[in-house]
Amino acid sequence: MTDRIPRGGLSRRGLLKGGAGAVGGFAATAAMGQGTAPPAAPAGPSDPRDPLPFEVTLNGERIQASAEPRTTLLDWLRETRELTGTKVGCNHGQCGACTIHIDGEPRLACLTLAQQVERREVTTIEGLAAVAAAGGYAEDGLHPMQAAFVANDALQCGYCTPGQIMSAVAVVNEGHASNAAEVREYMSGNLCRCAAYPNITAAVLEARERMPEAAADGGGARQELHLRTGEA
Ligand code: FES
Numbered sequence: 001m002t003d004r005i006p007r008g009g010l011s012r013r014g015l016l017k018g019g020a021g022a023v024g025g026f027a028a029t030a031a032m033g034q035g036t037a038p039p040a041a042p043a044g045p046s047d048p049r050d051p052l053p054f055e056v057t058l059n060g061e062r063i064q065a066s067a068e069p070r071t072t073l074l075d076w077l078r079e080t081r082e083l084t085g086t087k088v089g090c091n092h093g094q095c096g097a098c099t100i101h102i103d104g105e106p107r108l109a110c111l112t113l114a115q116q117v118e119r120r121e122v123t124t125i126e127g128l129a130a131v132a133a134a135g136g137y138a139e140d141g142l143h144p145m146q147a148a149f150v151a152n153d154a155l156q157c158g159y160c161t162p163g164q165i166m167s168a169v170a171v172v173n174e175g176h177a178s179n180a181a182e183v184r185e186y187m188s189g190n191l192c193r194c195a196a197y198p199n200i201t202a203a204v205l206e207a208r209e210r211m212p213e214a215a216a217d218g219g220g221a222r223q224e225l226h227l228r229t230g231e232a
């Protein structure tokens with residue numbers, strides 16, 4: 001067979017070596033030609049996980065706060081402010097365990113982003129007694145609704161109780177506690193797995209008698225308890 005590669009000519013090994021050298025040389029030349037580091041990439045959008053600042057009045061205290069845009073008010077209250085009285089139930093707007101007040105209106109903290117309460121007044125169960133104290137109708141350091149829940153044994157495990165009380169205060173403030181049937185209707189968004197409903201209803205009716213007609217809870221609440229969304 002004829003040797004197609006002439007003696008002293010380019011062998012396959014030599015070709016590969018030479019090719020590699022050529023490529024290397026081209027790269028080196030290109031790099032030398034640039035002379036400087038490539039320009040920095042333009043700044044992209046900020047990390048969506050970066051905390052953003054916001055201002056809120058929380059249980060009567062105006063504070064400068066921050067939270068990731070995706071953080072719910074429920075998580076922020078519990079994990080950042082350590083206000084664990086607001087409970088995590090379904091986390092999907094179905095049970096009422098996370099009910100708090102925003103500007104005096106009942107809202108579900110699990111459907112509200114922390115950033116949505118910018119310049120709003122947020123009241124949790126921890127701040128409810130102070131609201132009553134400021135209005136001059138606290139009872140032994142409790143809001144009348146809290147005292148009525150105790151007096152009427154309106155709980156068993158107690159997990160739903162903070163949300164029940166926050167909703168109940170709003171129901172009375174809005175004038176929807178004229179009788180047991182109305183209380184049951186307007187409290188229907190708050191579930192109690194222990195089925196303490198009869199005692200809860202009794203407590204709401206009792207507290208109604210000891211609360212001012214339009215309790216100074218930051219304003220009258222719109223009554224949309226079973227249509228509530230997290231919209232602040
Ligand atoms: S946790 Fe159930 S409604 Fe928010």
Ligand code: FES
Pocket residue numbers: 154155156157158159160161191192193194195196
């Ligand atoms: S008291 Fe147990 S869930 Fe209501």
